[in-house]
Amino acid sequence: xxxxxxxxxxxxxxxxxxxxxxxxxxxxxxxxxxxxxxxxxxxxxxxxxxxxxxxxxxxxxxxxxxxxxxxxxxxxxxxxxxxxxxxxxxxxxxxxxxxxxxxxxxxxxxxxxxxxxxxxxxxxxxxxxxxxxxxxxxxxxxxxxxxxxxxxxxxxxxxxxxxxxxxxxxxxxxxxxxxxxxxxxxxxxxxxxxxxxxxxxxxxxxxxxxxxxxxxxxxxxxxxxxxxxxxxxxxxxxxxxxxxxxxxxxxxxxxxxxxxxxxxxxxxxxxxxxxxxxxxxxxxxxxxxxxxxxxxxxxxxxxxxxxxxxxxxxxxxxxxxxxxxxxxxxxxxxxxxxxxxxxxxxxxxxxxxxxxxxxxxxxxxxxxxxxxxxxxxxxxxxxxxxxxxxxxxxxxxxxxxxxxxxxxxxxxxxxxxxxxxx
Numbered sequence: 079x080x081x082x083x084x085x086x087x088x089x090x091x092x093x094x095x096x097x098x099x100x101x102x103x104x105x106x107x108x109x110x111x112x113x114x115x116x117x118x119x120x121x122x123x124x125x126x127x128x129x130x131x132x133x134x135x136x137x138x139x140x141x142x143x144x145x146x147x148x149x150x151x152x153x154x155x156x157x158x159x160x161x162x163x164x165x166x167x168x169x170x171x172x173x174x175x176x177x178x179x180x181x182x183x184x185x186x187x188x189x190x191x192x193x194x195x196x197x198x199x200x201x202x203x204x205x206x207x208x209x210x211x212x213x214x215x216x217x218x219x220x221x222x223x224x225x226x227x228x229x230x231x232x233x234x235x236x237x238x239x240x241x242x243x244x245x246x247x248x249x250x251x252x253x254x255x256x257x258x259x260x261x262x263x264x265x266x267x268x269x270x271x272x273x274x275x276x277x278x279x280x281x282x283x284x285x286x287x288x289x290x291x292x293x294x295x296x297x298x299x300x301x302x303x304x305x306x307x308x309x310x311x312x313x314x315x316x317x318x319x320x321x322x323x324x325x326x327x328x329x330x331x332x333x334x335x336x337x338x339x340x341x342x343x344x345x346x347x348x349x350x351x352x353x354x355x356x357x358x359x360x361x362x363x364x365x366x367x368x369x370x371x372x373x374x375x376x377x378x379x380x381x382x383x384x385x386x387x388x389x390x391x392x393x394x395x396x397x398x399x400x401x402x403x404x405x406x407x408x409x410x411x412x413x414x415x416x417x418x419x420x421x422x423x424x425x426x427x428x429x430x431x432x433x434x435x436x437x438x439x440x441x442x443x444x445x446x447x448x449x450x451x452x453x454x455x456x457x458x459x460x461x462x463x464x465x466x467x468x469x470x471x472x473x474x475x476x477x478x479x480x481x482x483x484x485x486x487x488x489x490x491x492x493x494x495x496x497x498x499x500x
Contacts, residue, residue: 091137091141092132092133092136092137092141093133095136095141095145096129096132096133096136096145099145099146099149102146103146103149104125106294107125107146107149107150107153108121108122108125110150110193111124111125111150111153111154111157120157121153121157123156124153124154124156124157125149125153127152127153127156128149128150128152128153128156129149131152132145132148132149132152193218193219193302194270194302194305194306194309195257196214196218197214197218197219197270197273197274197302198257198258198263198266198270199255199256199257199258200213200214200217200218200255200269201258201266201269201270202253202254202255204247204251204253205244205247205248205253206244207269208240209240209241209243209244210269210273211269211272211273211276212226212230212237212240212241212244213241213244213245214269214270214273215229215273215276215277216241218273219273219277219295219298221277221280223237223238223241224237225280226241226276229276229279229280231413231414231444231445231447231448232444233447263309263310264310264313267306267310267313267315267316268315270306271306271315271316271319271375274299274302274303274306274319275299275303275319275322275323275375277295277296277298277299277302278295278296278299278300278303278323278326280295281294281295281296281297281298281299282296282326282327282330283480283481296327296330299323300320300323300324300327303316303319303320303323304320306319306320307320307362312369314365314366314367314369314371314372314373314376315366315373315374315375315376317362317363317365317366317376318362318363318366318373318374318375318376318377318378318379319375319379320359320362321359321360321362321363321366321375321376321379321382322359322375322378322379322382324355324356324358324359324362325356325359325379325382325383325386326382327352327355328351328352328353328355328356328359329343329346329350329351329352331350332346332347332350332351333346334483338483339483339486339487340481340483340484340486340487342487343385343389346389348386348389348390351386356386359379359382359383360383362379363376363379363380363383366379372405373409374406374409374410377402377405377406377409378406380402381399381402381403381406384398384399384402385399394425396422396423396425396426397426399422400419400422400423400426403415403418403419403422404419406419407419413439413442413444413445413448413451414448414450416435416436416439417436417439417445417448417450417451417454418450418454419435420432420433420435420436420454420458421454421457421458423435424458424461429458429459429461429462430462432458433455433458433459433462436454436455436458439451447478448478449475449478449479449480452471452472452474452475452478453471453472453475453479453488455471455475456468456469456471456472456474456475456488456491456492456495457491459471460472460491460495465495465496465498465499466499468495469492469495469496469499472488472491472492472495473492475488476488476489476492
């Protein structure tokens with residue numbers, strides 16, 4: 079029996095809608111599923127099953143008002159059924175998957191909001207403060223332990239052990255995951271801000287989108303930061319975080335020339351920056367400063383603002399930048415901040431003064447595999463005339479650099495130093 083014209087029309091409309099959803103949302107839906115299953119292939123299989131179910135169901139029942147949410151619900155159930163069948167998985171991830179299901183029942187279709195809710199769920203007071211952000215990065219935002227370790231200047235083995243210990247504690251102590259009440263959010267905010275920024279920074283380092291794990295990560299983090307500002311508009315650090323990210327995002331594309339080669343900040347053309355985005359970042363920073371409660375992200379945003387101002391006006395402001403780094407060091411005492419401060423100090427006081435400032439960190443274990451430290455040290459040594467030491471530092475920086483374009487840039491710098499010293 080031949081199908082009627084109406085059936086053919088319904089099938090055609092269904093296929094058209096499914097195709098449009100696939101074009102628009104396939105990657106996002108796979109990423110959200112993989113966040114739970116830790117298995118991209120299984121997420122893709124579950125989503126394929128969901129599309130097949132849609133093609134069978136929608137012609138009969140009509141297309142749902144929110145096709146993405148319908149597909150996500152079906153795919154999530156298929157993925158969870160598959161995980162149970164294989165009897166594999168991470169108990170923490172499973173707990174969060176159950177919580178996500180409950181959130182979906184209350185707020186169907188608000189997919190990004192669910193991820194924000196899960197981030198706050200990982201800030202349970204029973205968890206050590208030092209592990210909350212790494213846990214979010216792994217089980218909610220989907221980063222691998224080695225990537226998280228790099229962000230925290232730790233070895234992958236040490237970070238893996240820390241995450242395993244945290245998950246064992248969650249299981250043994252029966253720590254429940256739940257979305258905190260609104261009045262609890264401010265006291266749990268710091269770890270969430272740190273996780274969102276760490277995710278953004280990881281995505282920002284891949285400007286051409288060639289790394290599958292980091293693809294779209296910067297955009298997702300920006301979206302979460304915007305949601306945080308809408309959720310907590312009177313928290314100055316949420317404003318500072320979004321300001322910082324917008325300042326960085328405004329010049330993201332300028333870090334590569336037409337040939338794909340790396341362009342450092344000092345060589346970028348400010349005319350290529352996104353001026354409206356910089357204006358938005360500046361407005362957010364002004365809003366944050368009105369609260370008179372200075373924090374890390376506001377200071378980092380202020381540093382970005384100072385760099386932008388110098389590049390736009392061509393007027394040196396290194397004393398101001400060094401002072402901002404001093405304030406940031408007073409808050410965090412981070413060796414990463416110390417490295418960046420030394421580079422600014424070199425512009426104000428010369429390379430030898432900067433090398434002296436870095437001397438207390440020479441044996442810091444956290445910096446031994448930190449590529450920017452060796453790149454900074456190589457540049458400072460070269461400018462100070464210590465050619466042999468500079469070449470050795472360049473070798474380490476080149477070996478640690480993941481970005482091929484940045485590696486080529488460092489190799490050219492090393493060649494220049496070698497030629498000048500011969």
